[in-house]
Amino acid sequence: MANSILQVEDLVKRYGDVEAVRGVSFAVEEGEVFGLLGPNGAGKTTTVEILEGLRNLDSGRVSVCGLNPQRDSAALKHEIGAALQSTSLPEKIRVMEALRLFASFYKRRRNPEELLKRFGLQEKRNTFYNQLSGGQKQRLALAMALVNDPKVLFFDEPTAGLDPQVRREIYDIIEELRREKKTILMTTHYIEEAERLCDRVAIVDHGKVIALGSPRELKAHSGGTTRIEVRLAKPESNGVLKGLEGVADAREVDGSYVIHSNRPPQTIVSIVKHLEAQGNELVSLEIASPSLEDVFIEMTGRRLRD
Amino acid sequence: MSNFTNLTRMRIQLALRNKMFFFFSVIFPLGMFFVYSGIFAKGDPRVVSYFLGPVIALNVMGSFWGLSATLVTFREQGILRRFHVTPVSATDMLGSSLLANYALTLPTVFVELALARLVFHVPNLGNLPSLAVLVTVGTVSFGSLGLVVASVTNTMQETQVLNQLIWLPLIFLSGATLPMGYLPKAAKSLAVFLPATYLVSGLQNALYSSFSVWKLLIQIFSLACWALLTFFVAAQLFRWEPEAKIPRNAKLWAAATALPFLLLGIWENGNGQILNQAQSAYHSLDQRPSSSSPEVK
Numbered sequence: 001m002a003n004s005i006l007q008v009e010d011l012v013k014r015y016g017d018v019e020a021v022r023g024v025s026f027a028v029e030e031g032e033v034f035g036l037l038g039p040n041g042a043g044k045t046t047t048v049e050i051l052e053g054l055r056n057l058d059s060g061r062v063s064v065c066g067l068n069p070q071r072d073s074a075a076l077k078h079e080i081g082a083a084l085q086s087t088s089l090p091e092k093i094r095v096m097e098a099l100r101l102f103a104s105f106y107k108r109r110r111n112p113e114e115l116l117k118r119f120g121l122q123e124k125r126n127t128f129y130n131q132l133s134g135g136q137k138q139r140l141a142l143a144m145a146l147v148n149d150p151k152v153l154f155f156d157e158p159t160a161g162l163d164p165q166v167r168r169e170i171y172d173i174i175e176e177l178r179r180e181k182k183t184i185l186m187t188t189h190y191i192e193e194a195e196r197l198c199d200r201v202a203i204v205d206h207g208k209v210i211a212l213g214s215p216r217e218l219k220a221h222s223g224g225t226t227r228i229e230v231r232l233a234k235p236e237s238n239g240v241l242k243g244l245e246g247v248a249d250a251r252e253v254d255g256s257y258v259i260h261s262n263r264p265p266q267t268i269v270s271i272v273k274h275l276e277a278q279g280n281e282l283v284s285l286e287i288a289s290p291s292l293e294d295v296f297i298e299m300t301g302r303r304l305r306d
Numbered sequence: 307m308s309n310f311t312n313l314t315r316m317r318i319q320l321a322l323r324n325k326m327f328f329f330f331s332v333i334f335p336l337g338m339f340f341v342y343s344g345i346f347a348k349g350d351p352r353v354v355s356y357f358l359g360p361v362i363a364l365n366v367m368g369s370f371w372g373l374s375a376t377l378v379t380f381r382e383q384g385i386l387r388r389f390h391v392t393p394v395s396a397t398d399m400l401g402s403s404l405l406a407n408y409a410l411t412l413p414t415v416f417v418e419l420a421l422a423r424l425v426f427h428v429p430n431l432g433n434l435p436s437l438a439v440l441v442t443v444g445t446v447s448f449g450s451l452g453l454v455v456a457s458v459t460n461t462m463q464e465t466q467v468l469n470q471l472i473w474l475p476l477i478f479l480s481g482a483t484l485p486m487g488y489l490p491k492a493a494k495s496l497a498v499f500l501p502a503t504y505l506v507s508g509l510q511n512a513l514y515s516s517f518s519v520w521k522l523l524i525q526i527f528s529l530a531c532w533a534l535l536t537f538f539v540a541a542q543l544f545r546w547e548p549e550a551k552i553p554r555n556a557k558l559w560a561a562a563t564a565l566p567f568l569l570l571g572i573w574e575n576g577n578g579q580i581l582n583q584a585q586s587a588y589h590s591l592d593q594r595p596s597s598s599s600p601e602v603k
Contacts, residue, residue, distance in 0.1 A: 087388045
């Protein structure tokens with residue numbers, strides 16, 4: 001912890017009466033991809049923006065590359081790279097001009113030409129920013145985060161609002177950075193993204209970290225059980241469902257029942273039998289191996305996706 | 307320093323790619339030039355020379371439109387946010403806006419002077435050092451005013467409303483459109499509270515009456531002080547984030563920019579030097595016989 005490249009202890013941030021971040025603590029090690037996973041409004045972006053030196057904290061301690069983002073923000077900015085949320089560039093700036101301009105701000109620079117190639121933007125080098133597609137804009141944003149060869153990268157919702165194909169392109173880029181042992185702190189509200197890209201994940205809800213560990217650890221924590229999600233014609237009590245064969249846990253979430261089972265085939269048979277006896281009907285049934293979503297549901301009783 | 311120069315270069319490039327820039331910074335000022343010289347002055351070289359000051363003043367004052375609009379757009383669209391995570395400072399950002407605007411205003415001023423000389427045969431362009439100093443302090447001070455406007459408004463609409471409110475008195479009460487000698491007494495005593503009056507007066511005296519820098523110290527010194535104060539206030543009020551609140555004392559800061567000309571206006575209402583200069587320039591149009599009538603409007 002003492003040598004971690006990025007440390008957050010008891011971080012608190014208020015906006016007026018609203019506590020956006022309520023005592024968040026975590027540490028990121030060098031070469032690690034660390035994810036903050038949580039629903040919108042959980043305080044992820046605020047946490048990241050405090051670490052980038054864009055916002056002041058109310059209490060707690062944070063350090064990035066051994067610097068205090070609030071006090072040493074000028075020095076810190078040379079060490080970090082960021083792809084922010086809700087940001088853009090001037091409409092009439094060309095791709096290559098943007099890379100060159102931003103590279104010119106730093107003491108340590110990477111060759112913009114090489115970044116252009118790496119992010120597949122060579123053909124767009126003279127294109128105006130407002131003529132790029134959403135995916136190209138995001139690739140440029142990631143390339144720009146790397147112009148100073150930063151020690152720590154911050155990606156805030158790097159795939160929000162992109163279509164699935166473009167999202168996979170961005171995953172490939174981040175996975176490549178992960179192989180190069182770049183230190184990355186990213187936020188996301190996509191389970192798939194956190195599971196696939198992150199070495200460790202902190203699940204954040206209402207300004208607090210509610211679980212922290214590698215995706216595998218977190219899933220093991222949820223019992224390693226298979227998830228069976230059913231919708232029923234008539235309501236059923238959780239208690240009765242919990243009593244069925246092989247069921248480890250059952251709860252109602254948004255009108256459907258999420259059942260965790262150690263022995264899925266037996267559980268399904270006993271659900272069907274039970275419903276038949278009750279004159280109830282199965283509307284739909286879904287089976288999934290456990291995911292971080294289950295961890296979230298288990299901790300909060302809510303779904304991550306809205 | 308290099309951040310500052312690189313940002314300035316970017317701003318100039320972006321402006322040259324912007325159609326609105328061409329309309330407001332090239333077409334509009336040159337249009338005004340031809341309206342004043344051709345219609346108001348009816349091409350009489352001496353009257354053209356009299357109106358050249360107001361024409362250039364309008365061009366210089368127009369700086370605050372472009373600067374406020376660009377800065378607000380940059381903030382609204384989250385462009386400033388992106389610069390905020392880099393080592394770029396607020397002074398780099400604001401200073402480069404002013405310098406780029408200055409570099410983009412000068413060519414139009416040169417073209418106006420050249421046209422006055424070549425097309426309307428204005429015999430001489432008055433005192434060039436005075437002209438250069440006044441164009442510089444004028445562009446920087448009105449540019450800074452634009453940066454303050456951008457900081458006390460949140461959206462483009464708000465900016466445009468505030469710009470209109472500032473622009474109308476500046477052009478109608480300063481001698482920039484209606485010659486000062488033409489205004490009623492009450493309007494004149496109001497006019498001496500406006501920075502624009504001193505800019506118009508200075509430029510007109512430099513171009514038409516060939517006043518040296520030393521005879522224009524009041525105008526130059528007051529505009530220079532105002533430029534420093536407005537730039538300082540703009541830097542105090544600068545916000546990177548679109549959702550950042552306007553500081554509670556922002557209106558107070560913004561109001562402070564009116565202070566130098568409030569004091570100067572009180573003094574000038576007793577002293578009357580600026581108004582007398584304007585009056586005598588206006589009357590001089592009548593005194594010497596000239597080919598066409600100096601009557602205005």
